[in-house]
Amino acid sequence: MRFFSDNAAAACPEVMDALAAANRLSTAYDGDEWSARLDSAFSTLFERDVAVLWVATGTAANALALAALCPPYGSVVCHRDAHIQNDECGAPEFYTAGAKLLLADGPGAKLTPDAVAGLLALTRNDVHQAQPRALSITNATEYGLVYSADEVGALSELCRARRLGLHMDGARFANAVARLGCSPANLTWRAGVDALSFGFVKNGGLCAEALVFFSDEHVQATRYRRKRAGHLLSKGRYLAAQILAMLEDDIWLRNARAANAGAARLAAAASGRLVHPVEANELFLHVSPDEAAMLRSQGFDFYDWGPGEARLVVSWDQSVDDVERLAAAIAAL
Amino acid sequence: MRFFSDNAAAACPEVMDALAAANRLSTAYDGDEWSARLDSAFSTLFERDVAVLWVATGTAANALALAALCPPYGSVVCHRDAHIQNDECGAPEFYTAGAKLLLADGPGAKLTPDAVAGLLALTRNDVHQAQPRALSITNATEYGLVYSADEVGALSELCRARRLGLHMDGARFANAVARLGCSPANLTWRAGVDALSFGFVKNGGLCAEALVFFSDEHVQATRYRRKRAGHLLSKGRYLAAQILAMLEDDIWLRNARAANAGAARLAAAASGRLVHPVEANELFLHVSPDEAAMLRSQGFDFYDWGPGEARLVVSWDQSVDDVERLAAAIAAL
Amino acid sequence: MRFFSDNAAAACPEVMDALAAANRLSTAYDGDEWSARLDSAFSTLFERDVAVLWVATGTAANALALAALCPPYGSVVCHRDAHIQNDECGAPEFYTAGAKLLLADGPGAKLTPDAVAGLLALTRNDVHQAQPRALSITNATEYGLVYSADEVGALSELCRARRLGLHMDGARFANAVARLGCSPANLTWRAGVDALSFGFVKNGGLCAEALVFFSDEHVQATRYRRKRAGHLLSKGRYLAAQILAMLEDDIWLRNARAANAGAARLAAAASGRLVHPVEANELFLHVSPDEAAMLRSQGFDFYDWGPGEARLVVSWDQSVDDVERLAAAIAAL
């Protein structure tokens, strides 16, 4: 019973069906009918016109978004534990042609306006320092916390005042929306987000993420950047079809809710051990090496996360039985 | 009846089956069992140890290969009509951090040692000019010609003498091997190729290409480059599975032979109109605008390719009936 | 008697005096009084407000200008023999983060609207090709020809129609202005030039060139790019002082006229041998190997320039006697 990562989960049946349905001769790249429907589908979801590019990975989505928002001589503020800083091997630096990441702190990989403002105050306004041009936040965060629409709005107010673009790494955006029960619009552009990496892969997709721009300004340039990064798949319809399938009937929310519910169940069983509140589908637990070994001996797999801590991730398709067994095992420690 | 591009074709049933078979919880990125089998499968095929990285596009494979072979201050010799020059929006420049492409000429997008040597002679050996560090050839070429193993060997001899790495863009490598009936080994490393972009997408894959290195020197660096380019898919097993499915039972050859055969059938019908010999699955025909219109009025779709020329591509799954109908239509012009 | 290159000439006395005059404690970088006077001095010269950045080399000026005008996913049209293509080891590619150079042809390294338009017509307007975003011309050209204001204007008209920025590599801008007798304004912004690399080093400077922007749009970004390229010298006043010294009393024109006059004298003596008309300070002569050897045996140094050709460059400080001696020697061949 593997609780390693939602990256390891299967693709959901609707996605597999969509691949099969799209498996016929069409037009190459993004000239197909599925790709053509993307903007419209997301515009409906977000209650306004948006422009959407599919890509195969969240890293590509993030790096393209940052390249759109930040010039080579600029810098991007993010949390010290952000995925873009720690888990993308310098993709932001590669795509932006050498912009810097400025690292802010805050519990649970979550940023506050104060933390960001404090970091910005350290940068002199002269040509010797790369000037901040963008803020990137992750929602849900790398530690499973969720920014509310108000929290995003407070950050975006600072961004507007300081002329920073605002990017949201939404690798687990679905989990955040599912948690908050808010509209995708409220959590993004109405709260001031300029670009969203809308993740599908962790949530039941196979190989498709959506990069959503809430203004036209950066879209055309990003189309060229995507191509030159080798991310314009020649049979792009298979990516568009996955995404459309997950938007239809709110499959993306169904999947995220299932994962969140599993995590909530585990959190309830592990209440004294939580390193961070559990607001999405990830748990970080205080467990001794012996306790970790005991869980593993019962067939539960997960990552150690620093000394005395473990990370467990519930995927969209984790069975209720498995979750219950793990909950019981944790409670019994 | 669309003869636009093999990029538009469907994925073959074996690939779709492999996706379904891989659709279960596994390990993320390339830690899965399918990815783990890739090196071995290709080592068998190539009759020696090779290292293989999957990527989602041929552009990514090409650009990663060139970044491995050429430093930012170097240059890559290729044909003026090469895909890397004309159809990748500067991906080689992006991945190499600014290396230059030096453009050589030759009929049918095919290079000869003389053409390459002539171009190399134009570069002064001083710090004011980016020094040639790699040669990239496309097999089959962008105009559907095929380099024989001997022809590749002659180019590689020049490369060795001039210390250039040799990259083969094999977007249609399968069609070249099918045409030549030679072993993949003879057409690549035995002929001096250092890195091969082994294409599967045009040949019945869905979204998986293989970047094959014939020496260990560049592999580890390329793993990092792939990640930072956003090309390390989190569910990479679906890519590996596609490729393995096409290697098994030589599906890749079966598909390529079908496409080549269709093109040969059309070539026979169009013998007086051929711009280039037809050696793979592409045809370039002399047709007047009226003739092109007539073909289109009969339901055949294809690209105009400069004034008075048309490009037709036969895909792996083009039906024999469609090919016969088109052959008849061409013959009747 | 060396006629190799104006790069090898000495600095003129006014420049050396200016260095001595500036040799006192001041403010670092470009905060000094000399740098502060640059914009004003050039605005007077160009009869409008301009913004100017000093740099140490023409390559830096060119590359910064192109980075301002062309994004990484764009391309720059230039002549096949342009300095930026052949003598800067990929500086434009480095500074633009991988833009491509598109090479046009024309006699004497000079471009016409037809040549440029013909090249542009080869680029498809799709994401698979880097889209042209700038045109760079060299005035005087690498072969010593001069673009008139009308010729520049005709090119700029095309640029405006195609939305290309227009850069002038003026490594020998002084020689062009001296030849034409026109105003610097007429030859640049009034003819549609967006950015000018105004060369001083070949013309009697020591290590200072001026990058002149005729609109504010790109200036601030370029200040950051200059710094991050390591081109913001900490004692920048020595560069500004050189430039100011050469602007004062039109020393830059005096020097250029002297060089042009020497070249004209040689051209008159070599009228049957000229490969290109001599319009600035460079001559390209048809000379046999024996003739070249004979000249060298008389103490004249110069470069061979392809088989049967020689390049001779007259510097600002070449003595009239040396020029006369060489003229006589050429005439006597």
Place this chain on the structure above:
Amino acid sequence: MRFFSDNAAAACPEVMDALAAANRLSTAYDGDEWSARLDSAFSTLFERDVAVLWVATGTAANALALAALCPPYGSVVCHRDAHIQNDECGAPEFYTAGAKLLLADGPGAKLTPDAVAGLLALTRNDVHQAQPRALSITNATEYGLVYSADEVGALSELCRARRLGLHMDGARFANAVARLGCSPANLTWRAGVDALSFGFVKNGGLCAEALVFFSDEHVQATRYRRKRAGHLLSKGRYLAAQILAMLEDDIWLRNARAANAGAARLAAAASGRLVHPVEANELFLHVSPDEAAMLRSQGFDFYDWGPGEARLVVSWDQSVDDVERLAAAIAAL
């Protein structure tokens, strides 16, 4: 009386004389006789064969060194207060094509093996993180502390164990050597340094720094990188001549000793106010706003450095009288 920065000081007479002596026709770029003597002069100084490239700025020297030592997918460990992190507007990221800087802590901008090892331990050895490939230390540090040869050696031992290249930013290398009284060899290659940015500008140069490589491995590549960065000045002899002039008769040490002595004098007068020990030519003092104002009212200029602190830098040519006056003024606060 300005104690802002040694960047603002004049060039020393020997440098000005050398410029005048070099002011005659020669060979362009680095083909001149002065440039040709550089390797030999530095090889004598460093008691072994070294290869040296002149550049115009310390930022260029640092960035070229780091590009030699660290690939785009690597990272460079440095102090959080390092010049390369805070004052070069991303030059390392630009030249390395996007490598990351990893920031370590330590008093006075000085690193210890423990601090570096602690930071290295945070990087996972997988493709998701840019792997550390170089360590860069500044000697004297940005806060005026000096690494001894033993301290450098201890760091280099760690570098060897972890396969990191070792770069020394020696913008004030002269001040460090003057302070330590050791041989340049002992403080660099004998202690494991791979590349040294040997600063001359702050120490009485006009616009010349030396990039010294202690192994041949990276030299040739760096020559190309220098050119493509626009740092191969066409009249490079003026840079070489400056450096040679300062090496001769140990002018570089004379100047550094003068600056150090001035700072030591001030330190003695300010002993209760020192934020850091004064080991080179910089002082950081605790001063209240009133005290700072009082000093300024007496004609002393300097930078505030955070709340309640001031930075004063003594230049090579600061007069003894000025220093004494300032010492008295500080003592009288």
